[in-house]
Amino acid sequence: MAxxxxxxxxxxxxxxxxxxETTGSQGSRLVVSWLIVGLPLAYGIYxxxxxxxxxxxx
Amino acid sequence: MAVLAFLDREHTVAGPGFSRWLIPxxxxxxxxxxxxxxxxxxxxxxxxxxxxTSLTAIGIIFSIAIVMLxxxxxxxxxxxxxxxxxxxMFAAACFWASGFLVGALGIxxxxxxLVYLGYGVIGGIGLGIGYISPVSxxxxxxxxxxxxxxxxxxxxFGGGALxxxxxxxxxxxxxxxxxxxxxxxxxxxxxxxMKLFITLALVYFLVMMLGVFNxxxxxxxxxxxxxxxxxxxAKPMITAANVSAKNAVKTxxxxxxxxxxxxxxxxxxxxxxxxxxxxxxxxxxxxxxxAVAAAAGAGFVGLLSIFNMTGRFVWSSTxxxxxxxxxxxxxxxxxIVLYFLLATFGNAxxxxxxxxxxxxxxxxxxxxxxxxxxxxxxxGTYQVGAIHGRLLTAWSAxxxxxxxxxxxxxxxxxxxxELVAADYRLALYTMxxxxxxxxxxxxxxxxxxxxxxxxxDHTDAFLEAKAAESGTVKTSSGRNS
Numbered sequence: 001m002a003x004x005x006x007x008x009x010x011x012x013x014x015x016x017x018x019x020x021e022t023t024g025s026q027g028s029r030l031v032v033s034w035l036i037v038g039l040p041l042a043y044g045i046y047x048x049x050x051x052x053x054x055x056x057x058x
Numbered sequence: 059m060a061v062l063a064f065l066d067r068e069h070t071v072a073g074p075g076f077s078r079w080l081i082p083x084x085x086x087x088x089x090x091x092x093x094x095x096x097x098x099x100x101x102x103x104x105x106x107x108x109x110x111t112s113l114t115a116i117g118i119i120f121s122i123a124i125v126m127l128x129x130x131x132x133x134x135x136x137x138x139x140x141x142x143x144x145x146x147m148f149a150a151a152c153f154w155a156s157g158f159l160v161g162a163l164g165i166x167x168x169x170x171x172l173v174y175l176g177y178g179v180i181g182g183i184g185l186g187i188g189y190i191s192p193v194s195x196x197x198x199x200x201x202x203x204x205x206x207x208x209x210x211x212x213x214x215f216g217g218g219a220l221x222x223x224x225x226x227x228x229x230x231x232x233x234x235x236x237x238x239x240x241x242x243x244x245x246x247x248x249x250x251x252m253k254l255f256i257t258l259a260l261v262y263f264l265v266m267m268l269g270v271f272n273x274x275x276x277x278x279x280x281x282x283x284x285x286x287x288x289x290x291x292a293k294p295m296i297t298a299a300n301v302s303a304k305n306a307v308k309t310x311x312x313x314x315x316x317x318x319x320x321x322x323x324x325x326x327x328x329x330x331x332x333x334x335x336x337x338x339x340x341x342x343x344x345x346x347x348x349a350v351a352a353a354a355g356a357g358f359v360g361l362l363s364i365f366n367m368t369g370r371f372v373w374s375s376t377x378x379x380x381x382x383x384x385x386x387x388x389x390x391x392x393x394i395v396l397y398f399l400l401a402t403f404g405n406a407x408x409x410x411x412x413x414x415x416x417x418x419x420x421x422x423x424x425x426x427x428x429x430x431x432x433x434x435x436x437x438g439t440y441q442v443g444a445i446h447g448r449l450l451t452a453w454s455a456x457x458x459x460x461x462x463x464x465x466x467x468x469x470x471x472x473x474x475x476e477l478v479a480a481d482y483r484l485a486l487y488t489m490x491x492x493x494x495x496x497x498x499x500x501x502x503x504x505x506x507x508x509x510x511x512x513x514x515d516h517t518d519a520f521l522e523a524k525a526a527e528s529g530t531v532k533t534s535s536g537r538n539s
Contacts, residue, residue, distance in 0.1 A: 026077050029272075033083040036268055037090055037214070044220030048360040055350075055357035055412065 065270075067142025072274035078199040078282070080272050085192030085211035087269035088147055091262040092154060092188040093218015095123055095181075096363075100226040101251045104237075108248030109170050119161075119178050121457070126182020128454030131190050135447025136303055138187060143195040143273045150188030151266035157181025158259035165252040177255075189215065189450070192269070193430045194443035198276050201439075202285045204431040205382075209374025212427040216367030222258075229254050295383055299511035300440030307448055311436050311506050314499045319429055320452040320459070321496025322389055325397065326422025327460025328489040329415055330366075333359045335474035337412075340405045342478050350408065358412065362419045369420025374427035382432040383503060389421040389428075390497035394490050396421075401486035405479035426453075436506055463488055 063069065098120045105116045138146040157180040164172025192211050200207035227239035234250035281287070291298035306312045329336065334355035338348040350358075377385035400414040430446050437445050467485035468474050 033272055037083045037086040040221045041217045047224035048220045051360040052357040054353040
């Protein structure tokens with residue numbers, strides 16, 4: 001995952017008022033956001049793989 | 059309402075230094091929730107018993123939801139592009155959660171029509187808006203890797219079922235002490251399903267709010283560091299121009315791609331529809347007993363779900379490297395070979411059958427995830443969400459055609475679960491023909507003619523809508539409108 005990035009070639013006010021983010025708060029926000037979606041997904045994959053074991057004689 | 063002003067697109071423009079890697083989890087937060095639509099089998103039997111009706115009557119709930127997905131994505135796609143991802147995701151969360159709550163009311167008051175209205179119609183609208191809401195935003199944030207970006211989000215739709223299925227079973231067991239998910243002779247009560255619906259409504263609404271609060275649109279002109287758009291558009295199948303949704307449906311490219319998606323989904327459904335009985339029937343001994351136990355059949359379905367999900371991410375990301383047209387040549391061309399091998403030699407060994415089916419299903423998932431990037435390549439980013447919405451009607455059509463084809467052939471042979479491998483051949487060879495039609499359609503796709511391109515000042519549907527509201531510029535909709 002990348003940190004803050006990107007370049008702008010035009011003033012951003014053309015599309016509305018840009019929100020301001022700080023690098024530090026974004027780091028923790030990245031971790032929390034990915035955990036909120038990643039943990040349930042890991043739970044689902046684990047549960048599904050457990051179910052597939054009989055297919056392989058488990 | 060002023061309190062909802064934070065949903066407006068102008069309040070979602072990212073400031074300098076915003077990490078684009080916050081956008082995929084925002085998209086996943088929506089897709090993981092709406093992916094529950096593929097986990098309805100968990101409580102189907104309970105609803106049949108509660109309403110004292112047929113499996114077909116309960117199956118209609120899911121059918122209405124998928125049809126509404128296609129219809130709402132097609133109709134509301136332009137609105138989604140205009141208002142931006144945050145308002146669209148919020149609307150999706152409201153519809154999806156309300157659908158569960160109205161459905162719960164229907165179960166609680168013994169009125170099946172309310173479940174049709176709730177989960178089917180209202181929830182189905184949430185599915186349609188939710189499915190397309192992050193797509194154009196992801197494409198704008200990842201112009202260098204659109205396949206990877208949309209693959210991550212649409213992988214969530216496949217992953218949503220993996221979460222909802224075991225979670226729903228565990229919640230039903232908690233709400234009804236007489237229900238044991240491991241014991242197929244027990245059935246959860248209607249009261250437990252009602253409580254499950256209320257729980258899912260609350261949980262999904264909260265998780266989808268993560269997407270609502272995290273999503274941002276890039277400022278006009280934003281580009282990732284080191285990205286040179288000229289290099290990308292120098293490739294013959296990637297346009298630098300834009301085509302409106304209204305004009306896109308007038309192009310042969312749209313309908314060829316519609317055919318490609320329709321054929322790819324129809325063929326995938328051919329296996330998914332009967333996966334568990336199919337593997338048992340393929341390995342039925344002469345004494346009528348299958349070498350594959352029912353538990354292993356259920357495990358096979360789970361394995362296909364994992365390949366369906368990972369195929370969305372892996373193949374869509376691969377398309378960024380090899381190109382969209384070659385990727386679909388693989389989905390459809392290699393799919394033809396694999397489907398033929400499955401039909402002809404699939405009963406030679408269980409491992410061979412599982413391997414062939416798993417790769418075929420990974421192509422099915424990949425087809426879904428790669429199509430937004432293919433649309434971007436052909437029609438530009440201007441109204442790619444709306445065009446994607448219109449294209450998803452192919453999914454709804456395949457959702458009807460796929461089961462009709464496979465069940466039509468199998469019904470003539472007997473009952474799935476009591477058949478043998480040879481009984482499936484005609485149905486599977488038909489799917490080979492369906493894939494061949496899709497392969498030809500993909501081969502015929504060429505860059506869109508210049509006459510459908512928008513003029514250079516039409517690149518952002520939202521900015522145009524705002525300008526039209528304030529009356530500052532004329533609202534032309536392209537050269538060919």
